[in-house]
Amino acid sequence: MVKNTHNKLILNKAREMGIVCKPLIPGCEDFIELSYQGKNIIINKTRTHKMSLMAGLLAKNKDASNLLLRRRGLPVPDYIVVSETNEEAKLFLKAYGLVIVKPLDTSRSLGVTLGIRKEDELVHAIKTACLYSEKVMIQKYVEGTDYRVLVIAGKVIGVLEYRPAFIEGDGRSTIEQLIHELNVDQLRRNSVGETGSFQTIKLESQHLLMHLKGQGKAVADILEQGNRLELFSTGNILADEISEIVMDQSALICRFNANIAIEAANALNIDVAGIDIRCKDITLPLDEANGAILEVNALPDMIDPHLFFQGSSPDVFEIYLQYLFEE
Secondary structure, three states, X not given: OOOOHHHHHHHHHHHHOOOEEEEEEOOEEEEEEEEEOOEEEEEEOOEOOOOOHHHHHHHHOHHHHHHHHHXXXXXXXXXXXXXXXXXXXXXXXXXHOOEEEEEOOOOOOOOOEEEEOOHHHHHHHHHXXXXXXXXXXXXXXXXXXXXXXXXXXXXXXXXXXXXXOEEEOOOOOEHHHHXXXXXXXXXXXXXXXXXXXXXXXXXXXXXXXXXXXXXXXXXOOEOOOOOEEEOOOOOOEEHHHOOEEEEEOOOOOOHHHHHHHHHXXXXXXXXXXXXXXXXXXXXXXXXXXXXXXXXXXOOOOOHHHHHHOXXXXXXXXXXXXXXXXXX
């Protein structure tokens, strides 16, 4: 029985398309074998035979990938790499005033601390990041909203926006009720009974309660009509503690930024890539004032695109499988 969500979705779509799909090794989901019209392909989630080992290693090392992106003239925030809190790290914080600390060679948001302003926060963030990697990256904080651009075979398939969770008042419901409604809306169930990346907002969360208190609010309060309330602060907080609202913004990205995402994937020679961009306005070209590329992911999540791409947006798993069997 297949348990991994990516593999379940690939299996379901493959069967719809007449592709024979099964684990290469019974009881092991690391490798999935696909067979279609006499051609056999083995995949590992979104990792394919078309991506080299070197490309995956380069994407995992944030220093190496940033170097290659800069060589292409692509916008990357200033950063340094350290293994401890030293004078260079302190001077970097002083120079930029607001930074992010992240492990150098891990994926997802593990050990990433946002919105660091003070030296004691920097020390703690570096210690946290070092739990996951021997070296850490200190990066200039980029103002704006987070976007994930999914690129397959040199084409932008779609764009998702990730925004720290917020609610909007209707003049009748309490904050608690509005949070419950948000949880229900975001935790959309897909065809195999799994959910995307959204983390359920827990009313007992101390971070949530303290943030509400700082705004003079409590969960029992009724939020006024049209009043928008941010549920998370992005100051000195671990990235994986923030629940984010996911929205399809595929129609908004300008051609310039779409080309930048494609170029970023090409710079690392990654065929299926998730390009993380933070910017103030995705409809305007990226520049020093508007935003930058934060990361290139060589094993991008396709569950969120599957769940949240809307309207005329494509079926990402169908496109992925079609690409695998292209000549």
